[in-house]
Amino acid sequence: MKFTKFPAARVFGVAGNRGSARLFRNVVPTQQKTYGTLSPQLQSLQPCFTSCNTSLALIAKSQLLSDTVQQRTLNLQQPQIRTVTKFSLKKGKRKTVKAVIRRFFRLSWGGWIRTRAGRFRHLWRKSEYQKYRYRQHIFCNATQCTLLDKMVTKYWKRRRYYVDDPYEPYHTREEFPYTRKKPLPPPPR
Template sequence: MMIRSFVFQGLRKAGQLMASKTLTNPSRTVSILANQLQQNLTSNNTLSLSPSLCGTVPVKPLNLLSRIPTPVMFEQRRTLLNKYSLYTGRRVTNEEVVKRFFRLNWGMWIRVKAGREKRLWRKTGKNRKRLRYHVMCNATQCTLLDKMVTKFWRRERFLVNDPYAPYHKRENFVYTRKAPLDLPPPRQ
C-alpha cells in the first residue's frame, strides 16, 4: 500500500515538474527521482523522499526489487484421488494413505497420533505413553480412505507374526461377527 502511494505521488510530482516546464526531458525527471530515492536509501536505510517531492514514507530496508508486494502462498499438503491412471485407465492407489494408515480386516482404518516422534525430550512420560497408542478413524474417514485405495489394499491380509492379529477380528459386534454366538447353558 505504501509503495503504491509512493509511486502515485512520485508520478504526480513528475507530472507537476513537466507541467511547470522546469524539466522538459521525461527521462531526466525519472533519473532525478531515482537518484534521490537511491541517496535516501543509502543515507538512513529508510525509504523517505524530501517533502518537496512526496513527503516521508518509511519502509523496511530492502533492495528495490523486493519492495513489490508478492502474495505469500502456503501450499497445504493434500491427498488426492486419481480416478483414472494415464497409463492403464484404472483407479490408482494414493500412496500417502497406505503410508499413514492401516486397514484392519473388518474395515476399520487406524492411524498413529500426530507428533508422536517429535520433541520427545520435552514431553512427559505419561504423554509419551499416550502417543504410542493408535487411533481409530470414524466412519466417514474410513469410507473416504476405502475410496482412495484399490481392491488390493481392501482385502484381508494374512501376515506372519502380524502385530495387529488380535485386532483383525471383531467378534463382539453383531454386524462384523463371523463365528456364531455361544448359546447360554439351559436352565434347570
C-alpha cells in the same frame, strides 16, 4: 473531511484500518459492465458495446454469452466433488495414493487405523503417559474410512496374513452382536 464534486465520491476511512471502503472519482456511474474476463471475443467487441445503444449491446452480449460462455458457466455451477483422487494417464484406471498406504493400515473388516500426529516431536517435554498415548493407534471414523477406501485399489483392500501379526486380534469384531462371526460361549454355571 474534504468533499468533492460528487457526494458519492467521498473517501471513508477509519484510523488504522487500511482495508476501508473507498469510492474513486474515476468510476463513471453510466459505464457499462462488460464480460471481458469471460471471453476474448468480448474484449474485441468492447468498443462496439460502448458506442452502440444499450439495448443492442445487451442483445449482442446475451447472444455471445449463450454461445461461448454458457458451457463454461455450467461447469462452474456444478459442485466440487473430491472422491477419487488419482487416475492413470494411459488407461484411466484408478490409482492408489501411496501416502495412504504409508500413513494408514486397513483392518480386514474395513476399518482404518493410524498413529497419532507428532508422536516423535518434542519427546523431551512430554510425560511418560503422553509418550505411552502417542505409541497407541487411533481408529478413523466412518467418513474417513470411506474416503480412504476410494483412494486405494482392490489390491490393498484384500486381507493379508502375516506371521506373528500384532494386529491379529483387531481384524475381527467379535465384541459387537451384529458383527460377531463366532457364537458366544455358553455362560458359566
